[in-house]
Amino acid sequence: xxxxxxxxxxxxxxxxxxxxxxxxxxxxxxxxxxxxxxxxxxxxxxxxxxxxxxxxxxxxxxxxxxxxxxxxxxxxxxxxxxxxxxxxxxxxxxxxxxxxxxxxxxxxxxxxxxxxxxxxxxxxxxxxxxxxxxxxxxxxxxxxxxxxxxxxxxxxxxxxxxxxxxxxxxxxxxxxxxxxxxxxxxxxxxxxxxxxxxxxxxxxxxxxxxxxxxxxxxxxxxxxxxxxxxxxxxxxxxxxxxxxxxxxxxxxxxxxxxxxxxxxxxxxxxxxxxxxxxxxxxxxxxxxxxxxxxxxxxxxxxxxxxxxxxxxxxxxxxxxxxxxxxxxxxxxxxxxxxxxxxxxxxxxxxxxxxxxxxxxxxxxxxxxxxxxxxxxxxxxxxxxxxxxxxxxxxxxxxxxxxxxxxxxxxxxxxxxxxxxxxxxxxxxxxxxxxxxxxxxxxxxxxxxxxxxxxxxxxxxxxxxxxxxxxxxxxxxxxxxxxxxxx
Ligand code: SF4
Ligand code: FE
Numbered sequence: 251x252x253x254x255x256x257x258x259x260x261x262x263x264x265x266x267x268x269x270x271x272x273x274x275x276x277x278x279x280x281x282x283x284x285x286x287x288x289x290x291x292x293x294x295x296x297x298x299x300x301x302x303x304x305x306x307x308x309x310x311x312x313x314x315x316x317x318x319x320x321x322x323x324x325x326x327x328x329x330x331x332x333x334x335x336x337x338x339x340x341x342x343x344x345x346x347x348x349x350x351x352x353x354x355x356x357x358x359x360x361x362x363x364x365x366x367x368x369x370x371x372x373x374x375x376x377x378x379x380x381x382x383x384x385x386x387x388x389x390x391x392x393x394x395x396x397x398x399x400x401x402x403x404x405x406x407x408x409x410x411x412x413x414x415x416x417x418x419x420x421x422x423x424x425x426x427x428x429x430x431x432x433x434x435x436x437x438x439x440x441x442x443x444x445x446x447x448x449x450x451x452x453x454x455x456x457x458x459x460x461x462x463x464x465x466x467x468x469x470x471x472x473x474x475x476x477x478x479x480x481x482x483x484x485x486x487x488x489x490x491x492x493x494x495x496x497x498x499x500x501x502x503x504x505x506x507x508x509x510x511x512x513x514x515x516x517x518x519x520x521x522x523x524x525x526x527x528x529x530x531x532x533x534x535x536x537x538x539x540x541x542x543x544x545x546x547x548x549x550x551x552x553x554x555x556x557x558x559x560x561x562x563x564x565x566x567x568x569x570x571x572x573x574x575x576x577x578x579x580x581x582x583x584x585x586x587x588x589x590x591x592x593x594x595x596x597x598x599x600x601x602x603x604x605x606x607x608x609x610x611x612x613x614x615x616x617x618x619x620x621x622x623x624x625x626x627x628x629x630x631x632x633x634x635x636x637x638x639x640x641x642x643x644x645x646x647x648x649x650x651x652x653x654x655x656x657x658x659x660x661x662x663x664x665x666x667x668x669x670x671x672x673x674x675x676x677x678x679x680x681x682x683x684x685x686x687x688x689x690x691x692x693x694x695x696x697x698x699x700x701x702x703x704x705x706x707x708x709x710x711x712x713x714x715x716x717x718x719x720x721x722x723x724x725x726x727x728x729x730x731x732x733x734x735x736x
Contacts, residue, residue: 270479286503331597335547342551348504348692350440356540357396366605395444454531465523474514492647498683541701542619546593553586592618613714
């Protein structure tokens with residue numbers, strides 16, 4: 251396994267084509283806008299090095315028999331699925347941000363089982379290729395950007411009916427030695443901090459869309475790839491002199507990028523689906539199922555930090571003993587643990603796929619994510635309630651440090667006498683970071699739209715809930731005699 255420092259050095263060797271605010275970033279690894287998000291991925295390496303986290307952060311590979319980082323693992327049991335969620339909660343607690351590496355892990359597990367079934371039907375060799383690829387990933391402990399979401403253009407039109415055929419990533423040429431692809435993947439979590447992209451189709455496809463049914467792996471610095479780093483609320487605070495305090499969380503972050511593929515060549519050994527449109531839906535369903543499980547871990551870990559911050563804010567304000575504050579903190583914990591319960595439940599109810607790795611219970615994973623589209627918003631609302639309005643009106647760290655006005659900030663922003671003004675400001679900035687700042691991308695909007703927007707889960711819930719058997723239960727209890735119906 252790589253150490254944290256080896257991971258950082260390995261990224262330095264890549265010659266990625268990255269843009270931010272209209273400018274090419276020559277050294278993404280050390281760029282102040284990007285580094286906090288890289289630090290979050292680095293935490294997945296750092297924790298795996300610690301003996302006390304070995305069980306949750308590492309696993310024994312079924313492919314090589316070696317100990318590997320769990321982020322590279324194919325789940326071999328429901329216990330593995332449960333440990334995955336525990337690992338994500340831990341990483342969320344340690345970074346208070348999106349640590350990005352889960353998209354690759356979820357893609358590995360979905361592609362592993364789907365390629366097995368494609369090969370069974372078509373006699374192709376995608377599974378064998380993918381196993382070889384995954385051994386390479388595991389042996390080198392790589393971070394992989396699992397990439398599913400296309401820009402999608404006009405949502406009422408299928409991929410092949412779009413005015414611009416590139417609105418969905420597609421195959422433009424099939425050669426004897428590989429394929430050429432063009433298009434883009436949007437909202438790509440961790441793209442700039444990853445060694446490779448692992449591409450999947452974004453939705454179920456019909457025959458007319460078969461050029462869009464494509465899955466492959468490609469290094470992030472391959473020719474023809476451009477990554478445009480996304481903006482986040484309050485992001486340029488990272489460039490300010492006093493960014494440490496005013497960011498709330500200056501060490502860690504998460505990020506997404508728009509990744510463009512401009513006629514990129516993919517050799518055959520890295521192609522895992524090529525026009526098998528009837529399997530696109532299966533791959534999407536499995537990847538999104540795994541990633542909906544993931545949110546029952548990562549968002550809970552970040553929620554733990556937010557709850558802790560709200561409790562501290564209450565103490566620093568002198569409000570900790572008020573019964574309504576205590577009750578709000580209990581409610582925040584109740585909501586957060588409800589999400590965790592969903593993450594654990596869909597894992598415990600998992601089952602073995604035909605390929606042999608374990609998959610979550612799809613209904614419960616979708617229920618998990620549906621709750622994640624709601625409960626973090628209520629947790630954030632309660633945190634803002636407890637924090638008080640000062641969270642959004644207080645002066646900057648530069649004012650606190652000012653020779654002219656610093657003493658006023660120090661004097662008038664103090665809460666209880668035994669806590670420094672600076673510490674009170676720090677905890678309020680952390681709550682601001684999670685509810686309105688850079689981390690709000692991960693904690694709020696990503697809770698809504700990441701791993702699929704709420705309606706996507708409702709469609710899956712309607713498909714998986716087996717309504718007919720429930721109607722039959724009611725008929726039996728009520729002694730319904732259908733022969734009486736006209
Ligand atoms: Fe992992 Fe959560 Fe980020 Fe997805 S949103 S990559 S599950 S930390
Ligand atoms: Fe996500």
